[in-house]
Amino acid sequence: MQPIIYDVAVSADGFIAGRDADVSAFPHTGAIVDDYVTRLGTYTVVLMGRATYEFGYAFGLTPGANPYPHMRSVVVSGTLDLPKDAQVEVWRDLSGLADLRSAAEGSIYLCGGGELAASIAHAGHLTDLRLKRAPVVLGGGTPLFAGLNAPLNLQPEGQTDYGNNLLFQSFRIT
Template sequence: MRKVTYGGAISLDGFLAGPNEEIDWLRYSDDVAEIMKESFRGVDAMLMGRKTFDFAQRMGGGPPMKGVTTYVFSRTMTEMPDGADGELVSEDVADFVRRIKGEEGGDILVMGGGELGTALIDAGLVDEIGFSIQPVLLGGGIPAFRELSTRVELELIEARPIEPGCVLLRYRVVNRA
């Protein structure tokens, strides 16, 4: 079965972006580049919510990743914008991910924000959670996690400092309480 990982970079107080969607506080280094490269090893599907997709498009969209299909989940979009790389998914996110998780293929990376990540955790479909904790308190913004329906137990896989002044944390999802 394919592994589903939810992660990215967050502030120490748990935000993916600031109150005005700012990400100027994110720190980049060779360590970060290597971690990003490693996190995509073996991945052939990336999941993204519509809000994250819209933000990525405003930031330039990034180059298509060879061998990685981006699935964009939206209840409001009817088609992908011209020139955008990805496949639009309007069906229930848990049903879709449950189906592709059971199919042959590589791992699945969730890059789609707190709503999507939390929905998949709540559905019991996330196997690992990993974040680069940035040394900043934003005080508000876009949270990495929304309210869960139940407690989720985690097992630490990795914890290490990374330059510049960040900490990488990776957990395996053990069970839902």
């Protein structure tokens, strides 16, 4: 059974994006980003919600294109319609998670967003949390977990201080 790892940048007040999906407060260069890119190479499947997938449209991603070509990409959405030749799969619900975890050849990257993360955690399939913590308070936006209805118990696995108050924290969900 492969792990599902939520690897995401987060503000001090728990948001993965500000209002209007603004991510400009998070670092886009430097060692913390370089290490993230290295981790991306270790994942074999990516899971994301509709809003996270469509966020790529603002940066030139075309509907149906795979934003992570080296990974199998799954978008979980009840409303997203893509071309028949789409390079990504669209799941209408999470009923295939156990089969995905069994069939995947390596770790599964949960790219976002907060609602999907809460749903996967609630279903008992979220195994790891990797946070790139930025020293900023956004005051609103997309929460790390939207609608989580039970606490998650976290076992710290490691922390790296990148300077300038940038931290990477890794947790196992127990």
